[in-house]
Amino acid sequence: MTVRALFAEDMLLGRLFTGIGRSPKAVVAAIVCIILLFAAVIGPYLTPQNPFDLAVLDILDSKLPPGSQSMDGMNYWLGTDGQGRDMFSAMIYGLRTSLGVGVFSGLVALIVGTVLGLIAAYFGGRIDTLIMRVVDLMLGFPTILVALMLLALLGQGLWKVIFALILVQWATFARAVRSAALVEKNKDYVEAAVTLGIGTPRILIGHILPNCLPPLIVIGMLQVANAISAEATLSFLGIGLPITEPSLGLLIANGYQLLMSGEYWISVYPGVLLLVLVFSINIVGDRLREVLNPRLGER
Amino acid sequence: MTPVLEVKNLSTHFMTRRGILKAVDDVSFTVGQREIVGLVGESGSGKSITGFSILGLVDPPGRVVSGQILFNGEDLLTKSPTAMRAIRGKRIAMIFQDPMMTLNPVLSVATQMIETVQAHDRVSRAEARARSRDALGLVGIPSPEERLDSYPHQFSGGMRQRVAIAIALLHRPDLIIADEPTTALDVTIQSQILFEIKRLAGEFGMALIWISHDLGVVAALADRIMVMYAGRIVEAGQVDGVLTTPVHPYTSGLLSAVPAAVPRGEPLRPIPGFAPSPLSRPSGCAFRDRCARATDICATEPMLEIAADREFRCFHPHLWSAA
């Protein structure tokens, strides 16, 4: 399969790209996403400071307004937070964390949810009932309660938050995959594959799954945005990430108290960055929804 | 007698991303009063779009780009949306192909019928209901009063199609356009519907355009037949004539492709090749690539020729001794 073929207009990827390409809004959003992703990946090379290293922080520099200079002459373009962290560095690192949390938890939840959803749809019966009841239960439980319990069980930390988010998200995917797979399962091509003696795992993964992908991509995209928001909310409620390694959400939450006392930059800048990030992911996801929905896609 | 409908040089195009799609291209025909006209042609040849063009229901990005549609002498294309709405359902009715999809699944049959009555006539609900019930009776639905309050899913396909026909009959229109109304149905049910329609058209004196790709059905029903190919009418004439002595090579190709045309077990005689993509139709005769008789001249536009009992567009028509 050549690369060109992958991007052929009829292929999934091709449709993604041409679909996004046709909306200027989506192009801008996609570019923003890519820039932010890039910034997150090369973060440590971009920032003047490692904001996670307590030894380089100095509370003498705390709450400096944007543009101030540090003791040793470094410029804090976006100011510093209460611990004397350079806001710019903290935001880039926070972006890393937030995106990482969002993408990673979204991805794992997608895989777990997809597998369980496929199993539920294809085998039906008791397995289906069992999985779907668990899904209902999961969707019914408040995120915070789940997160808090996990936090208590496992201790605090990045991976635990990710784990909690996975636990909360997989059910959404499972439900979506199941409903898509239920439709696909009854299509003749599945029966044709059965007739041809193709084994069940192969049918599930090679035949049914690819046809369930479009809604999944969309939900996945939006879930990443959701997860980033959710992590921020958890941090706001004080059960998120380690405080010495703040995510965007934690930065906002930390600065929240200071918002009214005039030290706006501590909360507003990360807030704006979070907004831009989630907003552009949502715009891209939205566009994908339009493109990948065969009934709504451009004729 | 003036014809009920006179379509002159109708062209309906779809402005798609990939280019202009000429779904209906310079089509002209007339439908006389009480006449049943069959419109046949293969899938995608523009039959439905012709029907929708008449009713002014072509969905964007489609548009009637030129021509005239004279209904009882008035040009429908110049009418305002409100005026068109007053005509639709009242004087021209349409029946769609798929009986499962034409009725709104969440509204009762009564609602869907009564609203049609009340959309055109200022009558009380009770009266509208009575008229609806009578219409259901007309199309042969047993105990119409009780069935009125049913929902579409409670009917079988054949009965739903009969409900659609009853709706079309509510205002005794001058013209009914039936777009493949029996394609989705069984042979036995199809023949019930054909029977019903034919009886009612006769009874009410309605004209009928019957769209189908089943030559057999049209043969059984219509007075006149029009054959479409790639957006154009390639041959039109009395049913008996066209089916026994087809002039256009496409018509004759169609007729000889049916199984009954050759002895049992013999190979069938399909028309070779495929219809051109509607987006890239060659200029000139669209059929020439598949036509055994084609010559260089076919690359130019064939004119509509009008013979005694026949109209056709072809440079090399079959000339039957009778014609």
Add this chain to the structure above:
Amino acid sequence: MTVFVIRRFLQSIAVLIVTAVIVFIGIYAIGDPAEMLIAPDASPAERAQVVASLGLDKPLWEQFFTFAWNALHGDLGRSFVFNRPSISLIFERLPATLELTLTGLVFALLLGIPLGLLSGLKPNSATDEVIMTGSIFGFSLPSFWQGMMLIMIFSVWLGWLPSTGRGQMGEFLGLHSSLFTLDGLTHLILPAINLSLFKLSLVIRLTRTGVRETMPLDFVKFARAKGISERRIVFVHVFKNILIPLITVIGLELGSMLAFAVVTETIFAWPGIGKLLIDSIMRLDRPVVVAYLLVIVSLFIFINFVVDVLYSLVDPRVRLGGAQ
């Protein structure tokens, strides 16, 4: 219908049991309620007395079965903190939350459906673009941030609206609610908006998608062919079809709004059950958490039940009682 009710009932019981078990284990995992509750300087005798009176000295499974036994008799236990029946604590605050969520929901619907129709009927127009892009905001802003901004703008800077608590209560037809006084209404506006922004976006989107999916269907064209007015087509034919997904989602969302009003209630000091929940989790007030979840889950179940019934009213094809 009977079958439907029976099935629902049995499933509900199973769900409720599982919920209770999870909460018991969960709270046990988080911490020791006694540690949170009892003054640290209490003497061992005092401590033992309180622990015993709360039943915390027994093994977890025994506590669970005591709870289950009492629950069967309609007693969901007394709050560790308030020493009052947890169920009455919840019912005391449920009206405030219901008031908030329902107002939020109504707001989302009243605004969302027309906007959704507007953009769905004119896809890709400028109006559509504006509405759709705007609706993304609803998804993008974390709820707590929205709430903060609302307070900053409308109460602190502009001083138009109060930012905390529930206003004065009025009485109407025997119902007590802050909906019936001006003061109450002004208090309700900001939290209701905060809670409904997300749902508003959702409703807009659902409606728009519904319109766009329904408009090309044959029956719409058939209705046009019958000469029905465009208004009736949109508001009767199309709308009733859109209602189906809308009802499902609204049902789900009402449930989640109820459960997740936590953030809004925290920010706006709204005396509802969301705040009670977070406080109770923080204080490890297990009877309240259990009772809360049981009530919420029951409410979910009830809402789902209503949704299904509504569903069958709107969509005649759906029959209650058929297996899923």
Add this chain to the structure above:
Amino acid sequence: ANLILGSGTEPSAIDPQFSRTGNNQNIAMQVFDRLVQTDPAINVEPALAVSWTNTDPLTWQIKLRDGVKFHDGNPLTSEDVIFSLTRAKDIPNSPAPFSGNVGAIESMKAIDKLTVEFKTKKPTPDFIEQVGFVYIVEKKVAEGASIEDFNSGKAAIGTGAYKFKSWTPGDNLQLTRNDAFWGKKQDFDNVTIKFISNDASRVAALRSGAVDLIDAVPPGDVKTLQGISGLKVFSIASARMIYLALDSARDKSPFITDKEGKPLDKNPLKDAKVRQALSELVNRQLIIDRILDGSAEAAGQLVPNGVAGNDPSITVPAMNVENAKKLLADAGYKDGFGITIHTSNDRFPGDSEVAQALGQMFARGGLKVNGVVAQPYNVYTKGAGAGEFSAFIFSLGNSTPTSATGLRNLLMTVNKDAGTGSFNRTKYSNPAFDDAMRAATAEFDVKKRVELLQKATKMVFADVPVIPLYWQKVHWAGKANLSYVANMTEDTSATLAGIAK
């Protein structure tokens, strides 16, 4: 005039004896009275009792105030006092009962309508400080009353400055003035206390005018509020000490590592020199200035100046990195060691920030800070109690007139039966200090008692059992036309508010 008060905390019940936690007392003190009460600097002053004398070490006579009437019009009698002090022991399910306060009582007897005689089990010098803080309810009303009766107001009949009107849990509590109050006449006809737990919301409520007065103003907002005309801030340094507890008793500590992060076999915190060094690495004033916006006073002992037991000769340890490094080297940790600091994140203002700042300072002193872990209090308190941490932040509020209770709970050897060391989460044990404390608490002479306490304090803090950081300042803020008595006990009560003259 009416008062709307925005409070960060909410009572769990109206029954004044249900729990002696601050949130409940704040409400109780407005509706009910105690035998004695404290002034802003935690000095005892008479309330329902006008005098108390001990005729012998085991006998006390308390004289009640004459003419005090309950809200229902009945006069206060000795019977009510005896009933209340008896009832305090057996409130069902009370999580923080007053039983400790009445534990010393052997028997009670009404001498006349206004005199009660007590027999104690053993000599109890601070007897009045114990029984004096129990709220007095009316026997006739409270006998057999359930907690719901109090919550609904039926049994919420006290002698206090305000009468209970209604309580809407989670939302507000309403009071009206008691015109028959025995004390100072209150300025407000009606008082509404709104419960606004979120700090920013509470501040916003004041700024938007929705409330007249708020408590627990976050330190970061103090400056802003002061800058707003029409608003006023009332501050005081409280007797709440914030400290870093060090796991000093065990041979191995869970979060102590070597520089590479591998667990260390030895526990450096056992060495007083190391503890001393850590204390000297902390720049208390910097933390106060930068993190708490000045809302604290640097601490070197348990209670601040003004509270009995404070030893003025103990200075606040100054930051001295050089000396600290030397101390570490002396103790055999020239290159430092690894440590993780734990903290709650929702217990008191700036808890997690302070922990991070400590982390920074330790790191600068050459320690390897493996992390600063912040947890919600419910999770945190379990871990702290179970000895899961090595260095962790806690606070200790002192609401009694002397430092005795605090010292006993925090630093004396853990002994459940003797009731010592209840907050001693690190199991610190210093027998000499224990002896000194026992001597101090047995002393009837007030002056001598305080001297003994000071001696014990000096002795124990020289050993750095915990690292005292600062005493929190507490702030109230209100409209400029109001006055508020800022108090060290952190009480929020309408009785402390008034209309500014």
Add this chain to the structure above:
Amino acid sequence: MTNPRVETVPLIEAVDVSRRFSRKLDYAEKIANLFGAGLEEKTVHAVDEVNLAVYPGEVVGLVGESGCGKSTLGRVMAGIMPASGGEVRWKGRPLTSLHGEDKRAMRLSAQMIFQDPMSTLNPRKRVIDLIGEAPKVHGIVKGREMRDYVAALAERVGLDPSYLDRFPHQFSGGQRQRIGIARALAVKPKLLVCDESVAALDVSIQAQILNLFMDLKREFGLTYLFISHDLGVVKHICDRVVVMYLGRVVESATPDELFDNPKHPYTQALIRELPSVTDRRRVFTPIKGEIPSPLHPPPGCHFHPRCPMAFDRCRVERPVLKETAAGHVSACHLNDLATHQATHATAEPVI
């Protein structure tokens, strides 16, 4: 035309095969029944005790109304769906006795071709994979040889091999059906079950595909079970036609015999109502009534409510298949009446 029946062992044979679809009562419904709700299990007898033998090289047509169980019977015979009663025999051996390699071989030997070519082709696979996947999975070809193998097959069914890397939606209906056929041929089947395989196609393309079927039969000696409701098509290519009504076989004969001398009133109606270009009838005399629900089939002869000639016996007794002429069987009580009466049965029914 040779008579394939001289071979004694049918390639595939259905013996008293029934297929029921039933929905069991769940716990809630059972409980409701305890309270007297009187709920019953709903059972559809999609196929009801059908006997049908297909001999090697034979083309058997299966006609009947929608929902009469044609597809279900086809599936059961192709081994995709188990029978719920009776047994299916492959070369004389019951399918249930086949295991392992035998079973797989049988499964591959019986292939199905469906009505809607688009829906049977996975829209996300290229032609090469659509056709080549199964032979590769089953080791019929090696990975490297696959392209050639598929190309050869494509050529055989009249597809341009240069299209192998396209997706199904890039083809026309007729081409898609060819892809479906090539896919079935790729595993070297003996039996093709064609389920309405030409119904969705235009006349001309239908003719092309039917020609292809006939060619393949000649070339590979394939056996066909040809399901259709179009009698015209069936008549043209089949050696034998079986008529089903509501789950039961009501008549079976050679096409000539069946069209000339239909015995069952239902068959007669079908033949009469078949619209035809050549034989234009302008009078319609449809069978009255709707197709009854298979959930509650009428007792006795399933056709009696719509049968113009029904009499009392039809309402109670199920007619059995009887041979009326050589190789012509039908299930109708009229067969038992005097022969001269039976010939009258073609009289125009009243509506």
